[in-house]
Each structure stands twice: as structure tokens, then as C-alpha cells.
Amino acid sequence: VDEAPVQPPNGASEVGIMYTATGQMPVLLSTGQIDGYMVWQPFVSVAEVSGIGTVVSYSQDLPPAGTWTDHTCDALSAREDFIAANPDLVNAIAALLILSGDYVQENPDRAAEVSADWLFGGGDMTFGDVKVSSQDVLAHSIPTIRFSTEPSEDWLQSNDRFIEALRDIGYLTGSLKDASPGEVRDTLYDFSHYEAARAMVDAGEITTPEKRTRPMSIGYLPSDHDAPLFVAIKDWEHFHENFGIALKPRTTAPGKVDVADLIVNGEIITEVRLVQGEGGAQLMTLMGTDAIQMSYAGTPPTISAVDKGMPIKILLPTQNEGSGLVVAASAPVDDWDSFIAWADARSAEGRPLRIAAPIRGSIQDVQIKYALQDSGLVVKEV
Amino acid sequence: MTVVIQDVGKIFETRTREPVTALGGITLEIQKGEFVAILGPSGCGKTTLLRMIAGLDTPTTGSILVEGKPVTGPDPRLAMIFQEYSLYPWRTVRANVAFSLQMRGVAKEERDTITDRFIRLVGLDGFADSYPYELSGGMRQRVAVARALATDPAVLLMDEPFGALDAQTRNRMQKELLEIWENTRKTVVFVTHSVDEAVYLADRIIVLSPRPGRLSAIFDVRFSRPRDRTSVEFASLRRDVLELIDQLEESQ
Amino acid sequence: MTVVIQDVGKIFETRTREPVTALGGITLEIQKGEFVAILGPSGCGKTTLLRMIAGLDTPTTGSILVEGKPVTGPDPRLAMIFQEYSLYPWRTVRANVAFSLQMRGVAKEERDTITDRFIRLVGLDGFADSYPYELSGGMRQRVAVARALATDPAVLLMDEPFGALDAQTRNRMQKELLEIWENTRKTVVFVTHSVDEAVYLADRIIVLSPRPGRLSAIFDVRFSRPRDRTSVEFASLRRDVLELIDQLEESQ
Amino acid sequence: MRWYLKVIPPLFLLLAWEVASILINNPFILPTPTSVALVLLSPMADILGSGSIIDNALLSIWRVILGFGLAVLCAVPAGIIIGRYRIIDELVNPLIQLFRPIPPLAWVPLALAWFKIGLASIVFIIFIGSFFPVLINTIDGVRRVNRTWIETALIYGAKGWKLLVYVIIPAAAPAIWTGLRVGFGVAWMCVVAAEMLPGTNSGIGYLIMYSYNWGQVQVIIAGMIVIGIIGIGADLLFRTIEKKKFQWQEMNR
Amino acid sequence: MRWYLKVIPPLFLLLAWEVASILINNPFILPTPTSVALVLLSPMADILGSGSIIDNALLSIWRVILGFGLAVLCAVPAGIIIGRYRIIDELVNPLIQLFRPIPPLAWVPLALAWFKIGLASIVFIIFIGSFFPVLINTIDGVRRVNRTWIETALIYGAKGWKLLVYVIIPAAAPAIWTGLRVGFGVAWMCVVAAEMLPGTNSGIGYLIMYSYNWGQVQVIIAGMIVIGIIGIGADLLFRTIEKKKFQWQEMNR
Numbered sequence A: 001v002d003e004a005p006v007q008p009p010n011g012a013s014e015v016g017i018m019y020t021a022t023g024q025m026p027v028l029l030s031t032g033q034i035d036g037y038m039v040w041q042p043f044v045s046v047a048e049v050s051g052i053g054t055v056v057s058y059s060q061d062l063p064p065a066g067t068w069t070d071h072t073c074d075a076l077s078a079r080e081d082f083i084a085a086n087p088d089l090v091n092a093i094a095a096l097l098i099l100s101g102d103y104v105q106e107n108p109d110r111a112a113e114v115s116a117d118w119l120f121g122g123g124d125m126t127f128g129d130v131k132v133s134s135q136d137v138l139a140h141s142i143p144t145i146r147f148s149t150e151p152s153e154d155w156l157q158s159n160d161r162f163i164e165a166l167r168d169i170g171y172l173t174g175s176l177k178d179a180s181p182g183e184v185r186d187t188l189y190d191f192s193h194y195e196a197a198r199a200m201v202d203a204g205e206i207t208t209p210e211k212r213t214r215p216m217s218i219g220y221l222p223s224d225h226d227a228p229l230f231v232a233i234k235d236w237e238h239f240h241e242n243f244g245i246a247l248k249p250r251t252t253a254p255g256k257v258d259v260a261d262l263i264v265n266g267e268i269i270t271e272v273r274l275v276q277g278e279g280g281a282q283l284m285t286l287m288g289t290d291a292i293q294m295s296y297a298g299t300p301p302t303i304s305a306v307d308k309g310m311p312i313k314i315l316l317p318t319q320n321e322g323s324g325l326v327v328a329a330s331a332p333v334d335d336w337d338s339f340i341a342w343a344d345a346r347s348a349e350g351r352p353l354r355i356a357a358p359i360r361g362s363i364q365d366v367q368i369k370y371a372l373q374d375s376g377l378v379v380k381e382v
Numbered sequence B, C: 001m002t003v004v005i006q007d008v009g010k011i012f013e014t015r016t017r018e019p020v021t022a023l024g025g026i027t028l029e030i031q032k033g034e035f036v037a038i039l040g041p042s043g044c045g046k047t048t049l050l051r052m053i054a055g056l057d058t059p060t061t062g063s064i065l066v067e068g069k070p071v072t073g074p075d076p077r078l079a080m081i082f083q084e085y086s087l088y089p090w091r092t093v094r095a096n097v098a099f100s101l102q103m104r105g106v107a108k109e110e111r112d113t114i115t116d117r118f119i120r121l122v123g124l125d126g127f128a129d130s131y132p133y134e135l136s137g138g139m140r141q142r143v144a145v146a147r148a149l150a151t152d153p154a155v156l157l158m159d160e161p162f163g164a165l166d167a168q169t170r171n172r173m174q175k176e177l178l179e180i181w182e183n184t185r186k187t188v189v190f191v192t193h194s195v196d197e198a199v200y201l202a203d204r205i206i207v208l209s210p211r212p213g214r215l216s217a218i219f220d221v222r223f224s225r226p227r228d229r230t231s232v233e234f235a236s237l238r239r240d241v242l243e244l245i246d247q248l249e250e251s252q
Numbered sequence D, E: 001m002r003w004y005l006k007v008i009p010p011l012f013l014l015l016a017w018e019v020a021s022i023l024i025n026n027p028f029i030l031p032t033p034t035s036v037a038l039v040l041l042s043p044m045a046d047i048l049g050s051g052s053i054i055d056n057a058l059l060s061i062w063r064v065i066l067g068f069g070l071a072v073l074c075a076v077p078a079g080i081i082i083g084r085y086r087i088i089d090e091l092v093n094p095l096i097q098l099f100r101p102i103p104p105l106a107w108v109p110l111a112l113a114w115f116k117i118g119l120a121s122i123v124f125i126i127f128i129g130s131f132f133p134v135l136i137n138t139i140d141g142v143r144r145v146n147r148t149w150i151e152t153a154l155i156y157g158a159k160g161w162k163l164l165v166y167v168i169i170p171a172a173a174p175a176i177w178t179g180l181r182v183g184f185g186v187a188w189m190c191v192v193a194a195e196m197l198p199g200t201n202s203g204i205g206y207l208i209m210y211s212y213n214w215g216q217v218q219v220i221i222a223g224m225i226v227i228g229i230i231g232i233g234a235d236l237l238f239r240t241i242e243k244k245k246f247q248w249q250e251m252n253r
């Protein structure tokens, strides 16, 4: 058992953080092996819709108050050599995601439908003896996510906070370890493509990129955080007709799409392979080996990857917020304060709470640790 | 101890449930202290007969009486020596010889005394702590004999005990077996393929017919031991037995 | 074809690099068409000698000349028959007999003709399409003989070919071998442990001393074939050989 | 044994499962046989948007055959050479020993780096899993070829490739076949590890791991049963051919 | 063979690796031998906040020993019973066949549900992996005990447990030991799958999968090498004991 990196005052209550696969969390919660979990959507909604658990707090509302408002989550990133070789293509894809992000924000119901189909074939999810419709879960989940693509100053600061946190935990060991804020931004971001894309969107005219002979691959995660990517493909006709850009799937079967064609102004530009990964870190590793060229994943893994020397740049945010803390439905908790009270009580009983989080260094990991420490609890990894 | 075999036959069932008559029905009386050799072509049921006497198989027809009592299972008064593979390779010579005593719960000290005596009897002093794989084939069979004798059985059943040995070793073992037999006077039932061996060893030679084995002839061997293989009477009995066997084969 | 063995000795190296003298130095001349039997205690180097004649091993000292030319490796004029396991179990009788012809690139039709002839010769017509595991031990050795003969070798080397057979089958095989030999007049070098077998078969009996094997005696067998095992001359020669072997053992 | 006795244990297991699932009364821990049967009994129905069980199973079998086939193509010739030449054996043996204990799962990261996303990586993982059993058995089989068989062939003039084709390979064939059987079993067991690779959207292994990501226990169990049944089937197939083709081995002695 | 010939292949592999890593020039695809050596040569240094290689390796070995030990405790007695009684064999054989092909990795979700987070689940995964090899070998060993040995014992009055203890078990011991060796090998190969379980933040398998998430390919390779070497070591240990204890088997024809 590792000691938490930051040591709060003696005598404080203790909470255990345990890293588990996300899909296991509802099961672990309902079998009493954990007391709660901090995770991305749609697992927060799964708990609520199925009645397995209740939401204590969505991520943006976690303490310290105001810290996490509109916090960073997923972003589009790409390999530097790919960006350099295909600037117009990168611009076009950025533009499509700007458009589809807006589309999701405006049509949450449709986005829920598409995501349910993509992730679950639109069928039911079974958790023990509870069956919930994946549509219902995603209809609950999508509105809790902010689909915003502007790399605003707030967003940048939010990333800075994660960088701080990652440094504290000791995850940054490479180029970003001691870099100044300016150096960090230079190393991490390349917003020129966002700006070009935004300009094209505003002008209503997408520049046709050069054709590629080789396919390209985009990595994504099985979460409705990636809904903009899903709708861009499933509702390709909408984008094709209205904006002259689309990712047209090769097949029309329900469920996931493996291969699509990027069509700009009626021309097929490139074959795009859609690679589902297990987590942001895995997608970064894939990008490091050039197995994929772009990825749609959380910022902390991207930051860590850049720190380790991977030639990757963050191009634009794709979605903010969208995580939450869930506890068992039976827990005497309805908000953060009662959660802390419960944590204190359990710690006093000698049975400290056990909260599951996805892998170490993830957004959820960083947020829950910070929030707990801010509330005066000692965090232990168990 | 007398062994009385009354009309004993054995039918096996193969895996495909077909019956195989292994032994056709044999009646035979073996006297206490007698040395009987059984000869017969391969597959005629010699091993099966020995196994039934030992209580390892039950006759399909007829019955076997040892000292008047029917055989119902392995009996401490009978010991059997197989052609090969019967020593426990993970046990030393001493532990092999001691096996039966150990099974009967004889105390360690007594066991050692008895064991040592029989190891000496078969001429293996000095090899007590060797493992079977360190011995030659002949030495291994001597261990098997010692093990059988250690239980002090009244009847020794031997199924081609020297079949795997080369000719020279075989002759030596025959001599030694006779010496031991003369000293202990066990009843011996000795299965062999070798006419020569049978004539050299036995008081009586039982010849079985080809499968299913039936009693085909009984030869009494009347001349005294130690027998001279090159003597006229030896050669003549040997010829008689060989001729009978040839006939049996041709009539088949 | 004559086989001349000049002062041939063989020293093996064990895994621990110790030298083992397997054969002590033997000089012997075998005439064309002669049937020679080699007798000797286990481990005296009989197999080693045959292997060297066959070109499977090279002598450490001395040399072997076949028809005047030194042996440097396997030679089509010599065929060897092993005690067991030499048939290819995945081949039918026919394919086993045809093996050597196939290796020499004889065309299919000619191969079949020759093969069928030799299968008939050893009395296995009707079993051509059987697999070795469907045959008895004696039948298997007949296949091995047919295979050896099919190459029409001038010299047949046989290493205890009948050692694994039971006594009756063995006698039958001996008769058949003699018939074949009389019809084909190959030179035969026949290793055996059985004095009886040697006296029954050979023109000359070579007796080797215990390891390392050296020439100990040569017996000429002068009486005519077919030999009667129960005849006086047979018994007398048999006794002489046995006595020599007993002596050799005791002097050891 | 009577056939109806043979169905007792599976039925008993099923019953025990049913009773246990009722007693435990927590479908997270043990879903009822019924819920699993529902998945298995509609093998053509789409599961989690990833296609039907049948489709996924067929795809997995195809991948395993590819990886296994490649392993056989490499391992059998390599095994024959290594088994035949002692010096090569001594040279490569340390490497074989070093690589053999590394589980296929551990190769996942490198497979991805080397073969990128797609079929090649999946095939590599299965390849790595089945390569060593096939190799080891082939080496062993060739090394144990009866010396008498080889010497008989030498005496009758067989040399070089003829010796190989007509003696060594047929003689080692039963051992090689055992290697194939074991290797295929391992290959099949690697399917879950292989189909964990990112970019995989199908296959019975993917179905298990994807269901795991979504906590769909009844699908996991159904997938395991499918793996078990296909495993039995493949093993039976190999054994049946073995019995037919290599009868001589059992009978020989 | 001279010892210096034996080092040629590893050296050659190392050289090829060095050249390849220079040519590829992408540490995420193929790190240089040096970077891997750096990890291996400081086995006491902390890696990614998860402890040193030595600590993690020891922990993994401990877990494997637990799971393997449990498997042995269950599989050996079960195997003896199944091998001894034909009827039990026929009854349970279908179940064994069904469960055997299911890869340990597929058990991960159920392990978690049944044994909760923690050592028990890890041990279960390793248990499941090594149970079948030990079982199958034990059954086989007991079934193949020389009939003559048993009958000799019957003749000399051995029955029941005495027959078991003094004849069956010693006679089957070499086969059982082979089962243990193979089973330990498989158990060791399961360590990566087992240490993927949630709540695990140590062990050499964890290190590999965790490094994978952070693109630390040199740590992955170092971990694989450690697995390989420990695998060789364990195998050697088993074989050494085998040679000493069961010498009689080799010698006995």
C-alpha cells in the first residue's frame, strides 16, 4: 500500500482509492466491494438509472469550489509528423469535430441514441438482475457532458492544474517536469489548426485536403465522451449535406464502425480507421508507435505522453466535464458534505471508505484525490 | 501345500464385448513340495492360469483349491514372480525385498533381519542398497525371488521368470533356483517357453494345447538332479516334449 | 562375397569421456556363401562388430574389407537385420519390403514385382497390406528378412534376429532361414545368444570372450543339414560349446 | 458407460449452478443459468453491438487458425532441424528457454508496436502462444526417432532429404501431431489475450473483454462456455485424426 | 559444446536488437538494449512509483506459489482418485474437458465477483491456470502405473491406502512431478493476467501492463526478460529435483 503523496494533518480520516477497470465498478459497488467510484460517463448514469448507486457530485462540482468548472477532459491530439505532412487534413478533421460537437450539444437526444447504438448496439445493459435500456442511460448521461471545442484560457488553466497535479504525484518525469508554463504550452499545444478549422466553419467553406493513398487511424474510447465522433460518422449525411464534410461509414450495420471515408466537398480524401482503445494511456502508446495518427482521449494521458517524449500535439478540446462520484444507493449520502461525514464515520469505525477510480493519473484519479485532500482526508491507494 | 485345479476355464470379454476363451478347462493336482513346469504355445493361457491360482483373476468355470480351501483372492501363502517389471524401481534392493513384510506390518528390526537373510540367500550381499536400475537383468530376478521367499510362501508361482535373460545368465539362475528349492522345498509352479528349462528344472512337465489351452500331456521327469543337459536321458525327454509340441502346432 | 576382419577393435567414449573398450581386436575371414554364427556373453561387442561390418560404426583399430575393399559406410551389398523395432510401423508389409528399392529409385512396377516375390518367399502372401502391428513377432521378423533379401545383398548381417520370439516360433524361423539361405547362398553373419541356434544353423561358430570381446574359439560344424537337434553329434558339439562358455565365465 | 450416466455430471453442475445462483441471489456474483442460456440460445442475435455469438466465434476461429497455421509453418521445420542437429539445438536452446515462459499477454504491447493495429498483431499473439508447444514437441519427436529405424534406412541407402521424408518425419509424426494438438489448444486459449488488442471490435475474446468493460457477466459466462465447447471440439477433432492416422503408434508394442 | 559457443546466440540476438533499434529509431517501437539494460541493472530502483523490479518479482513469485500450491493441493488428490476409478473418470471427464480450454484471462471477471478484490482473486487466476496441467498429468500418471507393480503389491497383501501410499503414488510420482513442472510454468505465465486484476498495484505482471499504459516499452521488455529468466530458473529447479529424485524412471528402461 502506497502512501499518498501529500500528507494532511495527523489524526485525519482516511479514504482508500483503488484502481479498477471501469466496467467492473457497478459490479464491485453492488457486491459491496467498494463504497463508491469516481469515473467517466456513462458509468455515472448507469448507477443512477439502474438504481445501483446515486451521484454524490459531478466532477465540475467537486471541491475546492470552482476549481473544476468546465474542467478539461477529452481532446483531439495528433502526431507531429502527421500534422506536418497533412495540415489541411488535420484542419478538416478538426472542423468536423467542431461541427459535430456543436451538433451533439444541440441534439442531446440524437447523440444519446447514436452513442447507445455505437457502444451497445442499442440493446439493454444487464447489471445483475437489473436491466436498463442503454438509450435511457445515455439520455441521462449526455446532458451532463459539455461538448465545447474552444481552447479557452479557462480550459488552458484547467490543464495547468492537471499538470500541477501530475507533477505532485510524480508522474511527470520528462520534458514537462520542470518546464515553465510558457514552455509547457509551447510543447503541448498547436492551436493553429483549431483556428484554421474555426475559420473554415465560420466561413461555411471547408478547404479540400490533398488525397491520401494510405489510410489513417483515429483512436477513441468507448464512452459517450466521444459522442461527437460517433455522430460525425453515424449522421454523416447531415454534415455532408450542410457543411460538405463527412466521415462516411463503409457499412450501415448498427453498432460500431471500423472504417469510414473522409469526404470533403464530395471527394474521398482518405480512409479512416477507427480504433477503440481501453484508455487514454493506451491510445497514447499507440500514437507513439504510429499505429494511430490521431486520438480522441483525455488530456492527462496526453500530457504524460508528451512528457515522455512522444511527438504529439494537442489540437483542440473536444469535450469538458462529464465525470462523477457515485456511491451505493443505500449510502447515507446526498452531497459532498454528507459524503465527507460518512467517510469520517467509516474511518472512525476502522473501515475507511474504498473508492474506485480508473487508472492512476487519470482525470478522475486526480480530481478525487484533490477533492478529498482539500476536505481534510488522508488518501491511501489500496 | 497342495494346489488342486478342477476343470478350470477362463473366458475374457474384450472391449468389443466379444468373449475370448483364454483357458479351456484344466484339471490338475500339484503336490506339496513338487516342482511343476507348464509349457505351451503363446496365448494358450499359462499366465491366466497362474494368475487364477494367485487369486488375481477368478476362473469362469471350475475351481482352484489351495490346501483344500478355494482361492478367493491374493493369499499370503502364495507368492508370484513375474517375467519382468515387478521390482519397484524407486526402492532399493533391501526395500524391495522388505516390501511384503512391510505390508504385513512386520516391525523394522525383524524385517531387516529377514530381508538380509534372503538377500544373502540369492547372493546379493553388497547390493542391498542398490536400486534395481543399477542391477543386471539376472540380479533383478534374484531380487524378485528373494522378495517372494521373504514372505515364506508355501507355493511359488513363476511366470517365465528367466524369459528376459540371456542364455548364460539363464542357466546360472536355473541352477540357483534349484538350490534354493532343494533347501526350502516350496511347491513351485513354473511357466516357461523353453523345453530345455522345463526338463532341467521340473518334477513334472505339463504341456498345454494351443488356445484355448487344455491339458495335452504330462511328462514325469524321473532322473535325478543336478541334471546333465548333455546326458542321453535329458536329450531323449527333450526330444519327446519337442515332438509333441511340433505335433500340436501342426494339428492347429 | 568375402568379409575380411583384420584386427578390428572398438573403443567408445562414454558421456563422461571415459573410454570403453567394446571389442578387443578380432581377426576373421568369412567366405562367400558361408553361414557364420557369433556367440558370446552380453556386452562382448557382437552388435558392435556387426555394425562395423555394416558401415554404421568405424573401427578404432584394424580394418574390415568386403570383397577386398575397405568398408567406409553403408553399402548396398550388405543388409542388416536387427533384433526388433526395425520395421517401419507406419508402412504396410509391402511398403516395408519395398523400402530399400524405393530409396534406390527403382520404378514402382518393378518394385512391386520384386516385393511380391519376396513376400511370397517368406510366406506372407495375403499379409502384404497389413501393418506391422497386425502381425505376430515371428511374422514381423519375416518381413525384415524379406526386406533385406529384396535388395539382393551379397551379405546378410543378422543381430539376434529371433531373440524376441518364443521357442516354437524361433525353431520355425530357423528352418525357414536355412531354406532361404540354401536357395540364395548369401554370406550370413548371425549373432545369437543361443548355442542351440548356432549349432543348428551355422557352418562355423565363432565364440567371443567376455568384454572386451576377443576371439576365443572357432568351431566348425561339419555335419549336414537339416540337422537333428536330438542327434548325438548335435548334442556333443552343443556340449563342447556350452562348456567353453562356462569356462569363459568362470575365468572372468 | 451408458450415455445417460455421462449426462449426469453436466446436469448436476447445471443444477448446482441454479441452486447456487438462487441461494446467492446476487446476479452480479452468479447470474442464473437461464440468463446465460438466453444469450447462448440466440446465437444469431446481436450482442452489445458487436455481432452475434456465431459470427464472433467464427471470426475467432479464423484468427486462431491463421496464427496457429503460421506457428506450425515455422515451428515444425525449425523443430525438425533443431531435433536433428545437436549443435543447433545447443545453440538455440537457451533462447527457446528464455522466450518460452513469457506469456502471450506480455507480448501484447510489443505486438502492437511491431505489427500495428489489425489482424497481424492478433495473429502474432496467437502465433507466439502456439509456437513453443509445437516446436518443443517436434524437437522431442525428431530426437526420439528410433535409432534402429534411422540405421535401417542408412543401411538401405537412404540419405539427406529421403531419410527426412521417408523416415524421420513419419516416425516423428505422432509427436508432432501431439504438438499440434497442444499448440492449437494454447492458440485457442490465447484468443482472449489477442482480442484484447485495441482496434479489435469482434471475436469471442473481444466479446468477453468488452462485456467485462461493461460489467455484462452473463455474456462473459456465455463466451467462456463457447470457448470451452469449441476447445473440446478442436481437441476431439485432433484426437480422432490421431487415432486414425497414428494407430500404429499405440499398437506398436 | 564449449561454453563460449553457447554465448554466441544471445550475443547475436543482442547485436541484432541493437542494430534494429538504431535503424528503427523509435523507442516506443523498439527501445535500445541499453535502455532495457539500465532498467535491469538497477533492480532495486523504483519504477513508475510501483517499487523495484526485485520487490515486484518477489511479490509475483509469492502469488504464483500460493495459487500453484493451492492447485497442487486440489489437483493431485483429485487426479489420484480420478486416475484410480474409471467410473469417476468417465463422469467428470466431460467437465474437465469443458473447463480446460477456458483461458485464465477469461476467468478474471468471475474471479473478481467471487473472490473480491485482493489476493484471493489473483491466486484464483493462477490456480485456474495451473490446476488442469497438474490434474491431467496426475490422472495420466496414476492410470499408467504398471499393472504388474499393482498386482505384485496385491499378492503381497497391500490394499487400500497402503497400496496408494507405497505403490500408486511413488509409481505415479514422476508423472505427477512433470505435471507440477508444467503447471508451475503455466502458473507463472498467468501472472500477467492475474496482476491485471483491479486493486493490484504491484507485481511483475502489473509492471508490464502498467508500463504499457505509460508507453514505457523498455520497462515492458525488462519485465518480459525477468519473467523469462524466472521461468527458466523455476524449470531448471524442477528438472534438477526430477533428475535426482526420479532417476529410476529414466534408468528403468
Ligand SMILES: Nc1ncnc2c1ncn2[C@@H]1O[C@H](COP(=O)(O)OP(=O)(O)OP(=O)(O)O)[C@@H](O)[C@H]1O
Binding pocket: B012, B013, B014, B020, B021, B022, B023, B040, B041, B042, B043, B044, B045, B046, B047, B048, B049, B211
Ligand atoms: N484381460 C484380458 N482380456 C481379454 N483377453 C485376455 C486378457 N488376458 C489375456 N487374454 C487373452 O487370453 C489368452 C491367453 O493369454 P495368456 O496371457 O494367459 O497366455 P500365455 O499362455 O501366458 O501366453 P504367453 O506365452 O504369450 O505369455 C490370450 O489370447 C490373451 O489375448
Ligand SMILES: Nc1ncnc2c1ncn2[C@@H]1O[C@H](COP(=O)(O)OP(=O)(O)OP(=O)(O)O)[C@@H](O)[C@H]1O
Binding pocket: C012, C013, C014, C020, C021, C022, C023, C040, C041, C042, C043, C044, C045, C046, C047, C048, C049, C211
Ligand atoms: N555408442 C556407445 N557408446 C558407448 N558404449 C557403447 C556404445 N555402444 C556399445 N557400447 C558398449 O560396448 C560394449 C559392447 O556392446 P555391444 O552392444 O556390441 O554388445 P553385445 O555383444 O551386442 O551385447 P548383447 O549380447 O547384450 O547384445 C558394451 O559394454 C556397451 O555398453
Ligand SMILES: [Mg+2]
Binding pocket: B046, B047, B048, B159
Ligand atoms: Mg504369459
Ligand SMILES: [Mg+2]
Binding pocket: C046, C047, C048, C159
Ligand atoms: Mg547386441
